[in-house]
Amino acid sequence: MSHPAAPAPDLGLSKLDSALLNILIKDGRASFADLARQVGISRAHARARVQALQASGVIELFAAVINPEKLGQVNSTFLDIVVLPSAIERVAQELADCPEVVSLYIMSDLRSLHVHVLTESPASFEAFVHRHVFNRPEITAVDCKTLLTRVKNRRGGARL
Numbered sequence: 001m002s003h004p005a006a007p008a009p010d011l012g013l014s015k016l017d018s019a020l021l022n023i024l025i026k027d028g029r030a031s032f033a034d035l036a037r038q039v040g041i042s043r044a045h046a047r048a049r050v051q052a053l054q055a056s057g058v059i060e061l062f063a064a065v066i067n068p069e070k071l072g073q074v075n076s077t078f079l080d081i082v083v084l085p086s087a088i089e090r091v092a093q094e095l096a097d098c099p100e101v102v103s104l105y106i107m108s109d110l111r112s113l114h115v116h117v118l119t120e121s122p123a124s125f126e127a128f129v130h131r132h133v134f135n136r137p138e139i140t141a142v143d144c145k146t147l148l149t150r151v152k153n154r155r156g157g158a159r160l
Helices: 015-026 032-039 043-055 085-096 122-132
Strands: 075-083 101-106 112-119 139-146
Touching (some): 015 032, 015 043, 032 043, 122 139
Antiparallel strands (some): 075 139, 101 112
């Protein structure tokens, strides 16, 4: 017996705000005039809505989407690292400070880190793990997978 899908949470966004966000996700440099024209409102109204979305924290920042391959970072690897709970925040911060780490999450078991590392090659990834992962007694296990094919990436933000 199938159950109906749970309704999406109400984020309090109007259809207008959602439309503006969808445009900005595709082109964060769209002018207020462009936004207004596409959704059929005045430029002043578009500016006010975008500013309200920023003030409320819905829009955190506008950023360039960088293609890492154009920068020579073609080796995309995901690590699931098990850490002693007493050291998880320290290890998470130390790894987050590494330029090779593009995203890092503390998982709900409170002992796992999910880490996305971008490097130029398998050799540079190996150097990264030698410097930051190997021989650390607070790290008890590591599962490592290199990206084979990107099928879908999240809307907005870095295309990693």
